[in-house]
Amino acid sequence: MNTHTEENYLKAIFNLSATKGEANVNELSRQLDIKMPTVNSMMKKLSDRGLIIYESYKPVRLTTKGQKEAAMIIRKHRLTEMYLVEKMGFGWDEVHDIAEQIEHVQSPEFFAKMDELLGYPKVDPHGSPIPDRNGKMEWTEYHKLNECKPGDTVIFKAVTHSSDDFLKFLNTRELLLETVIKVIFIESFDGTITVEYNKRKQELLSNIVCDKILVSHKKTRSV
Amino acid sequence: MNTHTEENYLKAIFNLSATKGEANVNELSRQLDIKMPTVNSMMKKLSDRGLIIYESYKPVRLTTKGQKEAAMIIRKHRLTEMYLVEKMGFGWDEVHDIAEQIEHVQSPEFFAKMDELLGYPKVDPHGSPIPDRNGKMEWTEYHKLNECKPGDTVIFKAVTHSSDDFLKFLNTRELLLETVIKVIFIESFDGTITVEYNKRKQELLSNIVCDKILVSHKKTRSV
DNA sequence: ATATAAAGTTAGAATCTTCTAACAAAATTA
């Protein structure tokens, strides 16, 4: 259906729309590491193909069709990541590049089998939701760690960026999904946050790091 | 290193060399479903890149470098097929097309992991040998079924072609790898062979089918 | 051995994806 290349553009538009609210040519160019004029002409092509709405000098939006096709690629990517971690024993910081390639495999049976073997997971190893076969996905209401207040006790649920370096950083700090984190103090001038988790008291996390960490507020169990 | 496309050409040359002894432009064109002039120019490119020896009007041969790179692609293909059958529950007639796509994934770790999880297999689900990490592979001396003599008792070890249709045909006849087959009679004018296996007496197999079936002679156990 | 068929080659063009250079619009800052 779509080429490898078109799929990468769709995915990038989808991800940018989800994280920044909109996708413009400049951001796409940076994310895909492709020069702006190239992105520009691809926007025209995708627009002709009915996958995006594109008017000059305006941000790009996915059509319903584009939205659905993008979601299917994301689905294949996240299912693959989950499979690599759960069934093959890779670390959460090792799977992105491999999934980036396998996501383009054309074989509904292959991904259906993964889904089945994994028991129809709802999230990938980074806590991101896996769209269902219809392209629907639910971001349970998570908050960024840098939006919490001192005294909050929260659970680490997902990351919004999954670069190798960032995930390796979290590994070294023993910050895994489901870790219970208590916010101790927030430095007002630079947003550095002091947290406590596991046996670590007084761990410092920069605002940049906390901006990429999604947490849920701990359920206060009513007795 | 090599593009997707180049890998497909290399693999086809490798396979043709193995089955027909040599690879010429016309055969490559048919196998790859790409017109002859296109194949022709790719031969020049691969020759420039030092992967094949190519002189006008002569069959193409892989250089040592080309041989090794082709073997690595075959290795990835066959490891993938084995993984799909052994670890994901696909049938041997379902895995070719998926493996054809996954074989191009660039990630030594991914295939090393498959290899490990499979226990370092020597053959794929069709009985074809899997080249090792150095590109070496051993075809244990098998014979084609249509070269056997009446009275021979042999073991079904591999197929030389693994099209969906052919494998499904074998499935319907209950012809699985390791089946013990006794050659009863060979019709001289068309080479149709009457065989006996499992509970089937008098099963007829055309010469075309028998040409694609590889067998080993049954070990006569000395008491 | 000549004629025909099969296989191989050359030339030229098309499509896809990418680029650089130059220009234009929009946003930001002074």
Place this chain on the structure above:
DNA sequence: TAATTTTGTTAGAAGATTCTAACTTTATAT
């Protein structure tokens, strides 16, 4: 608001892979 920076666009070209049409060489058959 005017100047500057950032963002976006147009035009033109290049590399990769593919094609068709026309021609040549090698193999096969009469």
